[in-house]
Amino acid sequence: MDIIKTLAEELQIGRHQAEAAVKLIDEGNTIPFIARYRKEATGSLNDEILRALDERLRYLRGLEDRKNQVIATITDQGKMTPGLEQQIRSAATLVAVEDLYRPYKPKRRTRAMIAREKGLEPLADLIFLQEAKEPLEETAASYVSEEKGVESPEAAIQGAMDILAERISDHPGYRTWIRNITMNKGLLQSSAKDEKVKSVYETYYNYEEPVKKAASHRILALNRGESEKILTVKVIPPVDQIMGYLEKQVIVKNNPYTTPVLKAVVKDSYDRLTGPSIEREIRSEITEKAEDGAIRVFGKNLEQLLMQPPITGRVVLGWDPAFRTGCKLAVVDSTGKVLDTIVIYPTAPQNKVEESKKILKEMIHKYNISLISVGNGTASRESEQVIVELLKEIKEPVKYVIVNEAGASVYSASKLATEEFPAFDVGQRSAVSIARRLQDPLAELVKIDPKSIGVGQYQHDMNQKKLGAALEGVVEDCVNRVGVDINTASASLLEYVSGINKTLAKNIVAYREENGAFKSRKQLLKVAKLGPKAFEQCAGFMRITGGAEPLDGTSVHPESYGAAKAILQSLGYREEELARGGIPGISRKIRDYKKMAEEVGVGEITLRDIAGELEKPARDPRDEMPRPVLRSDILEMKDLKAGMVLKGTVRNVIDFGAFVDIGVHQDGLVHISQMTDRYIRHPMDAVSVGDVVDVKILAVDLEKKRISLTMKGVKDGN
Numbered sequence: 001m002d003i004i005k006t007l008a009e010e011l012q013i014g015r016h017q018a019e020a021a022v023k024l025i026d027e028g029n030t031i032p033f034i035a036r037y038r039k040e041a042t043g044s045l046n047d048e049i050l051r052a053l054d055e056r057l058r059y060l061r062g063l064e065d066r067k068n069q070v071i072a073t074i075t076d077q078g079k080m081t082p083g084l085e086q087q088i089r090s091a092a093t094l095v096a097v098e099d100l101y102r103p104y105k106p107k108r109r110t111r112a113m114i115a116r117e118k119g120l121e122p123l124a125d126l127i128f129l130q131e132a133k134e135p136l137e138e139t140a141a142s143y144v145s146e147e148k149g150v151e152s153p154e155a156a157i158q159g160a161m162d163i164l165a166e167r168i169s170d171h172p173g174y175r176t177w178i179r180n181i182t183m184n185k186g187l188l189q190s191s192a193k194d195e196k197v198k199s200v201y202e203t204y205y206n207y208e209e210p211v212k213k214a215a216s217h218r219i220l221a222l223n224r225g226e227s228e229k230i231l232t233v234k235v236i237p238p239v240d241q242i243m244g245y246l247e248k249q250v251i252v253k254n255n256p257y258t259t260p261v262l263k264a265v266v267k268d269s270y271d272r273l274t275g276p277s278i279e280r281e282i283r284s285e286i287t288e289k290a291e292d293g294a295i296r297v298f299g300k301n302l303e304q305l306l307m308q309p310p311i312t313g314r315v316v317l318g319w320d321p322a323f324r325t326g327c328k329l330a331v332v333d334s335t336g337k338v339l340d341t342i343v344i345y346p347t348a349p350q351n352k353v354e355e356s357k358k359i360l361k362e363m364i365h366k367y368n369i370s371l372i373s374v375g376n377g378t379a380s381r382e383s384e385q386v387i388v389e390l391l392k393e394i395k396e397p398v399k400y401v402i403v404n405e406a407g408a409s410v411y412s413a414s415k416l417a418t419e420e421f422p423a424f425d426v427g428q429r430s431a432v433s434i435a436r437r438l439q440d441p442l443a444e445l446v447k448i449d450p451k452s453i454g455v456g457q458y459q460h461d462m463n464q465k466k467l468g469a470a471l472e473g474v475v476e477d478c479v480n481r482v483g484v485d486i487n488t489a490s491a492s493l494l495e496y497v498s499g500i501n502k503t504l505a506k507n508i509v510a511y512r513e514e515n516g517a518f519k520s521r522k523q524l525l526k527v528a529k530l531g532p533k534a535f536e537q538c539a540g541f542m543r544i545t546g547g548a549e550p551l552d553g554t555s556v557h558p559e560s561y562g563a564a565k566a567i568l569q570s571l572g573y574r575e576e577e578l579a580r581g582g583i584p585g586i587s588r589k590i591r592d593y594k595k596m597a598e599e600v601g602v603g604e605i606t607l608r609d610i611a612g613e614l615e616k617p618a619r620d621p622r623d624e625m626p627r628p629v630l631r632s633d634i635l636e637m638k639d640l641k642a643g644m645v646l647k648g649t650v651r652n653v654i655d656f657g658a659f660v661d662i663g664v665h666q667d668g669l670v671h672i673s674q675m676t677d678r679y680i681r682h683p684m685d686a687v688s689v690g691d692v693v694d695v696k697i698l699a700v701d702l703e704k705k706r707i708s709l710t711m712k713g714v715k716d717g718n
Helices: 003-011 015-026 031-037 047-076 082-090 094-104 111-117 121-129 136-143 153-169 172-185 216-227 239-250 259-306 353-367 380-393 408-412 415-420 426-439 441-445 464-482 502-515 521-526 532-541 558-570 575-580 593-600 604-615
Strands: 187-192 206-210 231-236 316-320 327-332 338-344 371-375 399-403 645-654 657-661 668-671 692-701 706-710
Touching: 003 015, 003 047, 015 031, 015 047, 031 047, 031 464, 031 532, 047 082, 047 094, 047 464, 082 094, 094 172, 111 121, 111 153, 121 136, 121 153, 121 259, 136 153, 153 172, 153 259, 172 239, 172 259, 187 216, 216 231, 216 259, 231 259, 239 259, 259 441, 259 464, 259 645, 316 353, 316 426, 327 353, 327 426, 338 353, 338 426, 353 380, 371 380, 371 426, 380 399, 399 426, 408 415, 408 426, 415 426, 426 441, 441 464, 521 532, 532 558, 558 593, 558 604, 593 604, 668 692
Parallel strands: 316 371, 371 399, 668 706
Antiparallel strands: 187 206, 187 231, 316 327, 327 338, 645 657, 645 692, 657 668, 692 706
């Protein structure tokens, strides 16, 4: 297989792009580094395409390795032929390779194997030739042997049938045809093990749809219902067509002695061997595709959440709501430093509302708090009520935001949180996290296992290794897109920087604590175990503000400093001007990019990137994202009426719609059919996590706590 050609065709990129990307990956370069600093080589492939290429490259190389293993095994058995080797070499998938290997694969003791040991293979061959001139019982009589355990002609025929059934089941061509028709014409069916049991799976108690049309979220829901022993799930194949096909392939002569036997063999082969095996393969294949789709959605949601703009320059009160144990509060200054923590008891069973308000008023006045960040967990609704009452009683312009606290409890109990706040209990740590994730979502959320952040669906049911790798890649891309301040970044943030692992991240922090703030990027080379390759990969993503080298505060890579300085000099600027917020309009002053690129010794794409960075040094891509909706009043579910238009924030996007926070405790659902008048394949074609959208109430079900929303025809609150 020409892997480069395959990658280029599948990803719809040029062969030279695929070749360059593979070479760079093989040289140990990270995806963020390649995407940002090797655009010339790859033709500006972005991190999304590069990650897809990397994943596919690993699959294709694994496929080639498996082909070589299979060929070696069959060759060792003395059964390899030029034709079979060519078939294996040409196989495009692992499934196709395994189909070809199946007849030669060592098996546990099967009925066919036992029959062969009894010497019945010649009889099976005679039946398969379909040239019998006498009843099979007469032919089979000569195979009866007490020594071999063949008691009768009927037993001999049955053994021969077992051999033929396995032979048919192992035929790669038959299996491919059956798999394809079952995928295209089969039905996915589920039923309840006990219809009297009430569950969230009632939609699937009597469910059926074509396999090829089954949506990812339905496949994953069926799998979960099956694993919880509530549903029975089956793939119903087009049996009549399959039997017709197999009989046509196997029965090539109309022989009165062999035809009835071969019909029985075909049925047994399919019912006992091929059918169950193909059903398992199809369930596995559609589950894998559903998981891949769910992982993509999870990854996109996570990206949007991580890339929410930070709220800077504010003192924030983090509020971790609870009932019996009280609400934990933490005051965090504009740099993220914890100023104070306390526990108040405004909720049941204590209900010390007035006492709590008094404490809050004192804290707001003392610390000049302007924003309250409230977790959306247990007692959030009751806490919000207290906050709204409080805001009406004070003069200070304080607003509040309900934040998704998913993962805060995981972080609070982690080793990392214990090291960061050894004197705090889990509640205090959680309150700090809730405050900080509003101030800088990216810096705070990197401390939490991405799988625990709660913006996916069925994440606990899928391949955890694959999910983990995909989400880690999303976090890595986000961190490197934004860049980090090396003198303030935590080890948790640093370990996602290109070329930096956990050990190096800790070493950087340790060096900083021992030697003071980094004065230049070059100083990174003095960090223990951080060699030239790691420096090359990470340097461009590390920022140093106020250092001796102004370019250290930009995303210009040190390898391009010479070019950047030459550009500045040729246009009559000094480096010091960078430190004052950049040089507006510098990119327009370069009249001939091609000529200047040759003069300064870089590619034209790199030159444009450098010019853009000199114009707006270390610009934060998060500034372009929608900002959180700050609230000062509250809505209750009973206040909602059909037709009301509200502004909300998209909290989660799933295959069939999006959940939107409209200021009540229960998020509303905008079904995919209610998102836009045009056809969209997936809700992500219309919205992303963090988007601020205008929605209209369609229906409110107080009993089931469901709110149905629409975005159709809703513009600017009308």
